[in-house]
Amino acid sequence: MAKPVSITISHDLGRQGATDRLRSGLDRVRDRLGMVKMQLVEERWEGDSLHFGVAALGQTVRGRLDIADDLVRIEVMLPWLLAAFAEKIKVGVQKQGQILLDKPKA
Numbered sequence: 684m685a686k687p688v689s690i691t692i693s694h695d696l697g698r699q700g701a702t703d704r705l706r707s708g709l710d711r712v713r714d715r716l717g718m719v720k721m722q723l724v725e726e727r728w729e730g731d732s733l734h735f736g737v738a739a740l741g742q743t744v745r746g747r748l749d750i751a752d753d754l755v756r757i758e759v760m761l762p763w764l765l766a767a768f769a770e771k772i773k774v775g776v777q778k779q780g781q782i783l784l785d786k787p788k789a
Contacts, residue, residue: 684763684766685760685761685762685763685766686760686761686763686766686769687758687759687760687761688758688759688760688761688769688772688773689756689757689758690756690757690758690759690773690776690777690780691754691755691756691757692754692755692757692777692780692781692784693753693754694753694754694755694784695753696784697752698731698750698751698752701750701755701784702731702750704783704784705733705748705750705755705783705784706728708783709723709726711783712779712783715779716737720739721737721738721739722737722738722739723735723736723737724736724737724738724743725745731749731750731751732747732748732749732750733747733748734746734747735747735748739765740764740765741764742762742764742765743762744759744760744761744762744765745759745760746758746759746760747759755780755784757776757780759772
C-alpha cells in the first residue's frame with residue numbers, strides 16, 4: 684500500500700527568492716541523487732509548483748513541491764516498497780531542502 688508523505692520547510696526568502704533558489708539548485712539535487720543511485724526522471728514547473736518524479740530501487744516516486752511566501756510544502760506518495768523508508772526519506776528531503784533554501788553565509 685502506498686504511503687503519503689508531507690514535508691514542510693520554512694524560509695525567509697519570499698516566494699520569488701525561494702523559487703529562484705530551488706530552480707537553480709536542481710543541478711545539485713540531480714548530482715546528489717546520482718550518488719545514491721537515484722535519478723530525477725520528471726521535472727515540470729507550473730508557476731511556483733514543481734511536479735517531479737524520482738526513480739529509486741526500480742520504483743518511481745512522484746510528487747509535488749509548492750512554494751509559498753514563507754514555506755515550501757512537498758507532497759509525495761511512496762510506493763509500498765519504499766514506504767518502509769518514509770522517515771529516512773522525509774529527514775533527508777528536509778535536510779537537503781533547508782540547505783538549498785538557507786541564505787549563504789556572508
